[in-house]
Amino acid sequence: MDMRTKGETLITLTNAGVRSGHRILVEGVDLTISRSEIVTLIGPNGSGKSTTAKMATGVLKPSMGTVTRKPGLKIGYVPQKLSIDWTMPLTVERLMTLTGRYARSEIEAALAAVGAGRLLGAAVQELSGGEFQRVLFARAMIRKPDLLVLDEPVQGVDFSGEVALYELVRQIRDTTKAGILMISHDLHVVMAETDTVICLNGHVCCRGTPAAVKRSPEYLALFGTRAAETLAIYEHHHDHEHHDDGCVVSKDGVHAHAGHHHG
């Protein structure tokens, strides 16, 4: 694969942060997401991952810094977990049109794309965890989003399910050229396809490619060496070169790919 051609910039956060009362939830976040790019936010609970993602998607207004989004940016969202109560009768087909209207053929195509075509008429309460996850992907993708936001996509999915999900994410990125923002507190697994990992702990503590982040002292200090040993286990057959500067937040905030060559 050649150096990936990055598309237009979808979202730019510049020194952005959110204050709630006197408490600072997160501050000083520099971040850009472009088409076909995968950005992963990691960090412990309460580190500001969700807050950062909400700033990026426009759910939260930044109280510091600036956030700019491509005008008319369309976002598809795959929630961390969605428990649908029995009282809500919902078929997969109906769930697909939850936030927008789509033709039957579009629904079928979107479900087929994630290998869930036969689930069209099923009640969502009858789905297994893995099936539901796929349906939620299809639901987000039917919107043809510019940006796909995945909140803890592999939580509660077993190992082979994780591999399949990451394969799905990669496929979606390749076929739709959507930008992808992933949120993960599962530090053991960060998709190797991730272009930029941003490690948060109330601020950006380090950033870079998965390989660079796992070697950064800030990351090790935050999560310990054991976490580093298991981070990015999907980093298969790469022959990258990485600078070890991944953990330093550069002033322009876009240094992450400097010296990073996909072989």
Added chain:
Amino acid sequence: MLGDFFTRALVAGVGLAAVTGPLGCFVVWRRMAYFGDTMAHSALLGVAISILLSINMTLGVFAVAALVAGALLLLQRQNTLSTDALLGILSHSSLAVGLVLVGFLTQVRIDLMGFLFGDILAVSTEDILIIYGGGIAILVLLALNWRPLLAATVSPELAEAEGLKPEISRILLMLLMASVIAIAMKLVGVLLITSLLIIPAATARRLSATPEIMALVAAVLGAASVIAGLYGSLTWDTASGPSIVVAALLIFLLSLTVPTARLFGRRENHGA
């Protein structure tokens, strides 16, 4: 056609059921049963205040119910008492304050039983106009906002991330509920309003495969309860409001015997 009191009661009741069915689905989906009860209990306070300020009663009841709902939203944000404790406080204190205020209104004779349990047989043609005018307005608002309302109910987080405004949906639902309480109070009374919201919707759930069908089935079952209840009250000379609720309950119990596989609006599974 509307000359006969019984016909007027039927027309008014069916019109009300057409609104409480779909709206009641949201009450069931969002677990707002007790919340609806609280708003309904505040209706008596609305009546007392309307008389004190000599304003339109429907308007007064609506305003007080909406205020109570707003107060609850604000109190919830304080993160002190749990929601059910807050609801308990608001529900019973607004009912009690209403009763005390009514006691002070010595110059006006108030049919307290009528407000608590309703008097659907005393419905006037003007009441019917209010029910149908208000009811159609509520249904139109529900229909126009159906998708965002439903999305916000299934997952506020998801709705918000994809550009909808779940907080506005929530406020809209509360205002719609306050309106329904205002137009329903005369018919079934403050103590029984929520039963017309909850029982038909709960019955419809077992019979429906999609939210839209559930809303429709709830409206039909509510209307059936009104008709059965009114004829029952005519036959056995029982109180009309409670008879409607008993009819709704009997339909609910009957629905428990229907196998859940028999659903309205269920598509055949393709290749499954």
